[in-house]
Amino acid sequence: MPLATYQTSVPVVVDDAKCIADKGCTVCVDVCPLDVLRISDMTGKAYMAYDECWYCMPCEADCPTGAVTVNIPYLLR
Amino acid sequence: MAMDEIIDGLSEVSCDVLVIGGGTAGPMAALKAKMKNPKANVVLLEKANVKRSGAISMGMDGLNNAVIPGYATPEQYTKEITIANDGIVDQKAVYKYAQSCYSIIEELDSFGIRFLKNENGDYAVKKVHHIGTYVLPMPNGETVKKALYRQLRRARILISNRYMATRLLKGADGRIAGVVSVNTRTAEFLVIKAKAVILCTGAAGRLGLPTSGYMFGTYENAANSGDGYAMAYHAGAALANLECYQINPLIKDYNGPACAYVAGPFGAFTANNEDRRFIECDYWSGQMMLEFYNELLSGKGPVFLQLKHLHDKTIEEIESTLHKVERPTRGLFQQGRGVDYRKESIEMHISEIGLCSGHSASGVFVDDNARTTVPGLYAAGDMASVPHNYMLGAFTNGSFAGLDAMEFADNHDFAELDAGEIARERDRVLAPTKREDGIPPNQVEYKTRRLVNDYLQPPKVTRKYELGMRRLAEVRDDMEQRMMARNSHELLRALEVASIMDCADMAAHASMFREESRWGLYHWRTDFPEKDDANWFCHTLLSKQNGRMTSEKRAVEPYVVPIADDEKDLYDKQRVRATA
Numbered sequence A: 001m002p003l004a005t006y007q008t009s010v011p012v013v014v015d016d017a018k019c020i021a022d023k024g025c026t027v028c029v030d031v032c033p034l035d036v037l038r039i040s041d042m043t044g045k046a047y048m049a050y051d052e053c054w055y056c057m058p059c060e061a062d063c064p065t066g067a068v069t070v071n072i073p074y075l076l077r
Numbered sequence B: 001m002a003m004d005e006i007i008d009g010l011s012e013v014s015c016d017v018l019v020i021g022g023g024t025a026g027p028m029a030a031l032k033a034k035m036k037n038p039k040a041n042v043v044l045l046e047k048a049n050v051k052r053s054g055a056i057s058m059g060m061d062g063l064n065n066a067v068i069p070g071y072a073t074p075e076q077y078t079k080e081i082t083i084a085n086d087g088i089v090d091q092k093a094v095y096k097y098a099q100s101c102y103s104i105i106e107e108l109d110s111f112g113i114r115f116l117k118n119e120n121g122d123y124a125v126k127k128v129h130h131i132g133t134y135v136l137p138m139p140n141g142e143t144v145k146k147a148l149y150r151q152l153r154r155a156r157i158l159i160s161n162r163y164m165a166t167r168l169l170k171g172a173d174g175r176i177a178g179v180v181s182v183n184t185r186t187a188e189f190l191v192i193k194a195k196a197v198i199l200c201t202g203a204a205g206r207l208g209l210p211t212s213g214y215m216f217g218t219y220e221n222a223a224n225s226g227d228g229y230a231m232a233y234h235a236g237a238a239l240a241n242l243e244c245y246q247i248n249p250l251i252k253d254y255n256g257p258a259c260a261y262v263a264g265p266f267g268a269f270t271a272n273n274e275d276r277r278f279i280e281c282d283y284w285s286g287q288m289m290l291e292f293y294n295e296l297l298s299g300k301g302p303v304f305l306q307l308k309h310l311h312d313k314t315i316e317e318i319e320s321t322l323h324k325v326e327r328p329t330r331g332l333f334q335q336g337r338g339v340d341y342r343k344e345s346i347e348m349h350i351s352e353i354g355l356c357s358g359h360s361a362s363g364v365f366v367d368d369n370a371r372t373t374v375p376g377l378y379a380a381g382d383m384a385s386v387p388h389n390y391m392l393g394a395f396t397n398g399s400f401a402g403l404d405a406m407e408f409a410d411n412h413d414f415a416e417l418d419a420g421e422i423a424r425e426r427d428r429v430l431a432p433t434k435r436e437d438g439i440p441p442n443q444v445e446y447k448t449r450r451l452v453n454d455y456l457q458p459p460k461v462t463r464k465y466e467l468g469m470r471r472l473a474e475v476r477d478d479m480e481q482r483m484m485a486r487n488s489h490e491l492l493r494a495l496e497v498a499s500i501m502d503c504a505d506m507a508a509h510a511s512m513f514r515e516e517s518r519w520g521l522y523h524w525r526t527d528f529p530e531k532d533d534a535n536w537f538c539h540t541l542l543s544k545q546n547g548r549m550t551s552e553k554r555a556v557e558p559y560v561v562p563i564a565d566d567e568k569d570l571y572d573k574q575r576v577r578a579t580a
């Protein structure tokens, strides 16, 4: 069966201006229990790559620069 | 090399004791094993990152079942859990927990984890259960993970993060030999040879589909997909009372605790749409859940947690806990809905079904030393059969597992690994990556879990179960023949679907075996609506025998703490009696 992609609005947002992934930080990617955050090849900043989030907060709590905001996933908001 | 790209690779290491799952029980098991024999090698394998993994990733707001001298005795606690669990309890393990958990609290305290104390410096325990007093708040509960991690580093436990265990390996003599695991970001294999293995992989929390429809909006940490249940099954271990599902009363849609255990001692209570109490006690049990379910459907629903009658300062204090630890996004959720606890009650609903002993009684069968029925294989925490063991049970039973596993390792050499078994597992794991075309894991998972809701969720109806099992078998075919993973992250999800499917099959099989109703909503069979002590006052054990799923009865061990006839049904009297 052929695949199609479909849109989803992701709950976790990273403020590129504050994110220091380009200086080697990977804290949020490291701690996420669902392993859904990645560093973008294009921007060099962290972002939510997979919409599979437990809205648990370690990414936001552990980010050294306060760049991460966890929102409640839209479907259960 | 980009993350998530699939890399071909296999390495092999060995250790004395291997702990799988670094959430709550796992770190304690690893620590205790190492303390028992500091010269031995202890490896802690974790699918996520031990720093922030498991149910307690953001800490906990309290111990739900602390047996503290002056407040409760091991006898009282054992009695309460036996009654709450409709009598189907091997008391030896519960009693041993109850006797030892106080020393574990003291040990956690020495790690820097703080518990609520009163002016005299004594632990300030609260009453939530039907009979006794066991809830101990943790005002700085967010520190749990950090404190544990410090201890692991100090003890030089070898930690392997981002490895998902997929299958246990056994030697020719039936003893445990090790495990196959896969890196969740590269798909490289790591085979670990071990003299003893402890499973601490948590609940099967991704079994039912939350009513929000969001697959990861589960009650349990969504990383807990029931891998331990599936691995134990395939290794031939017995699993106990899987029909005793976990179903919890939660904040509607948010799907986390509301939480009556925190707010109850301050005067909050569960209410119906008339703002009235309808249950005597907020402690989670199948009997309580049945009343909750009945109220939801009675026309007196929705059900709420009511705080609005409390003093502003009290509400502030409750908020400072609920919105800071355990599920800290609760505050954000309520804010988004414009719910102010001072004015409005918290709407609640019932969760998806799961398998869990931490809250219920469905788990891999273990004795009072955390031994499973496979020599050298142990289990602790939510996935092991000691009922209602919660966080302190995970720590305490994890500690029993660590000690006994190290003793086993000290007295046994490695069992021989079977190269053929490893090769077969490699083929099974990688199969979805070899397909050019097919169905993505998220669709297979969604369909499986949707069928679980449609057919397996109580009330359990035989005709529905028969249909459900047929439909699940069709989806299993799709999973085995057509599921496709394009990178190692999708492969992680694909492997999780296989665990979820195994757990669904086991839940259905166990539920059809027990031909009576028991544990309130957890095992309510409409075709057998009564409790039948004459035929079913027993455990059920499910296992793989000659390649087939099999269930059998197992007698309940003689009680250590006797239960009087007029005490047996105390948990059946949950409904507040109508007053004129």
Ligand SMILES: Cc1cc2nc3c(=O)[nH]c(=O)nc-3n(C[C@H](O)[C@H](O)[C@H](O)COP(=O)(O)OP(=O)(O)OC[C@H]3O[C@@H](n4cnc5c(N)ncnc54)[C@H](O)[C@@H]3O)c2cc1C
Binding pocket: B020, B021, B022, B023, B024, B025, B026, B045, B046, B047, B048, B053, B054, B055, B056, B060, B061, B062, B063, B064, B065, B163, B164, B165, B166, B200, B201, B202, B203, B219, B220, B221, B223, B224, B225, B227, B228, B256, B257, B261, B326, B327, B358, B359, B380, B381, B382, B383, B389, B390, B391, B392, B394
């Ligand atoms: C939202 C919530 C609130 C709770 N509140 C309370 C409370 O207030 N008080 C209380 O006493 N109890 C509470 N509990 C219960 C308590 O937290 C659990 O009983 C306990 O933490 C379970 O510990 P565990 O080690 O069995 O599982 P977890 O701590 O969940 O750990 C399981 C670990 O196994 C890892 N894992 C899973 N599969 C694999 C695999 N294949 N390979 C490698 N690793 C794997 C997971 O990533 C995870 O780290 C709560 C639970 C939840 C979910």
Ligand code: SF4
Binding pocket: A014, A018, A019, A020, A021, A025, A026, A027, A028, A029, A045, A046, A062, A063, A064, A065, A066, A067, A068
């Ligand atoms: S933790 Fe913060 S700074 Fe570090 S990579 Fe993530 S968003 Fe960027």
Ligand code: SF4
Binding pocket: A012, A031, A032, A033, A034, A035, A036, A037, A052, A053, A054, A055, A056, A057, A058, A059, A060, A070
């Ligand atoms: S909220 Fe939790 S699951 Fe979601 S991205 Fe952050 S750490 Fe990961």
